[in-house]
Amino acid sequence: MNQKPSRAAGAMSAVARAVIPVILAIVVGGLIILAMGKDPFTFYGKMFQYGLTGTNWMRSLVLMAPLLVIAVGLIVAFRGQLWNLGYGGQFLLGAVVVSGFGPALYGVVPGPLATIALLLGSALAGAVWTVIPALLKARYGTNEIITSLVMSFIGVGIVNLLIKGPLKDASQPIPQTNVLDDGDMLPYIFGTKVHLGFLIAILIAVVFQFVLSRTSFGLRMDVYGASAKSANHVGINSTGMVFLVFAISGALIGLAGGIDVLGHESYQRANWDPHYGDAVMPFVFLARLSPLGVIPLIAFYSVLATGGILAAQQAGLNVDFLLVIVGLILVFMTITEFVSTRRALGQSYLPTGLKRSITGLFDSITNRSNR
Numbered sequence: 001m002n003q004k005p006s007r008a009a010g011a012m013s014a015v016a017r018a019v020i021p022v023i024l025a026i027v028v029g030g031l032i033i034l035a036m037g038k039d040p041f042t043f044y045g046k047m048f049q050y051g052l053t054g055t056n057w058m059r060s061l062v063l064m065a066p067l068l069v070i071a072v073g074l075i076v077a078f079r080g081q082l083w084n085l086g087y088g089g090q091f092l093l094g095a096v097v098v099s100g101f102g103p104a105l106y107g108v109v110p111g112p113l114a115t116i117a118l119l120l121g122s123a124l125a126g127a128v129w130t131v132i133p134a135l136l137k138a139r140y141g142t143n144e145i146i147t148s149l150v151m152s153f154i155g156v157g158i159v160n161l162l163i164k165g166p167l168k169d170a171s172q173p174i175p176q177t178n179v180l181d182d183g184d185m186l187p188y189i190f191g192t193k194v195h196l197g198f199l200i201a202i203l204i205a206v207v208f209q210f211v212l213s214r215t216s217f218g219l220r221m222d223v224y225g226a227s228a229k230s231a232n233h234v235g236i237n238s239t240g241m242v243f244l245v246f247a248i249s250g251a252l253i254g255l256a257g258g259i260d261v262l263g264h265e266s267y268q269r270a271n272w273d274p275h276y277g278d279a280v281m282p283f284v285f286l287a288r289l290s291p292l293g294v295i296p297l298i299a300f301y302s303v304l305a306t307g308g309i310l311a312a313q314q315a316g317l318n319v320d321f322l323l324v325i326v327g328l329i330l331v332f333m334t335i336t337e338f339v340s341t342r343r344a345l346g347q348s349y350l351p352t353g354l355k356r357s358i359t360g361l362f363d364s365i366t367n368r369s370n371r
Helices: 003-035 040-052 056-079 087-105 111-128 131-140 144-164 196-214 216-226 228-233 238-265 276-286 294-315 321-342 352-370
Strands: none
Touching: 003 040, 003 276, 003 294, 003 321, 040 056, 040 294, 056 087, 056 196, 056 216, 056 238, 056 276, 056 294, 087 111, 087 144, 087 238, 087 276, 111 238, 131 144, 131 238, 196 216, 196 238, 196 294, 216 228, 216 238, 228 238, 276 294, 276 321, 294 321
């Protein structure tokens, strides 16, 4: 009898802590717009208009496809207490596999087989790019934040070299790959302008929700994430777990790059980097590292990004203002979690190790102020 109310209270607490930072970020963002001499109500109204009304919702769903796959990839890593921050390089490497080799491959291999091969290749590229951070983490305990970031910088550089060199479209003055034919792109679904990659992204979220919450692999990963020593004690190979979690995370992020090119972009220019990973990071934690829970949050950001660009341009604001809103969400997420943690209202958005570090720092500052 008492179990249902406690579950309901826990669910309401989780929803509140996911929604409150978003609302506060929108309110403070509106105040910033007002301080800049613009009308925040007009801006937000236009934002949702351009992101949802008419056929605009299709553009939002198209953007949602790679964002959701990246989010699931990050969730896998964070559930294993591994910080895969090399998502920028992994995404672009996965994208360049499709954009760089796709035009030639479709000329010699039947379309469906070429599509499958290219998407698998993009996933493989992302997974391979995690091997060095995983090796250094598993064997030497090297901080994976540093190594994954370094590998990301290297990956971005390699992608640009490829596009400016062997993969460059010789007919274009600006360095870019050859453009994929319309017939080789992912097909649209249900007579819309939303490509098949959206359904693939939803399927990936559903599958990984099941894998992480209902399988022995998900349980082993959670045990390793809670304590590597405990994992070793119960027979879980920590080295293998690091490699596997990193590989799955990188493969999903690389696949997101392939889906984005094959479903929407059709080619890739040098120095192109949409920074999707930076954008989805706060929503991954707002969703409590849940693949299904992150879907509505990614949908919200897709509307924000799709409609916000046009709304910002019409309001005379820089389009980078959208990143300010994302940053505010992250700030209010942290503040909300501090408050809830101090009141023992539940688990952290953040992995346990990082939460302990932040809480210890907060206690240290409090103790100093009381002296």
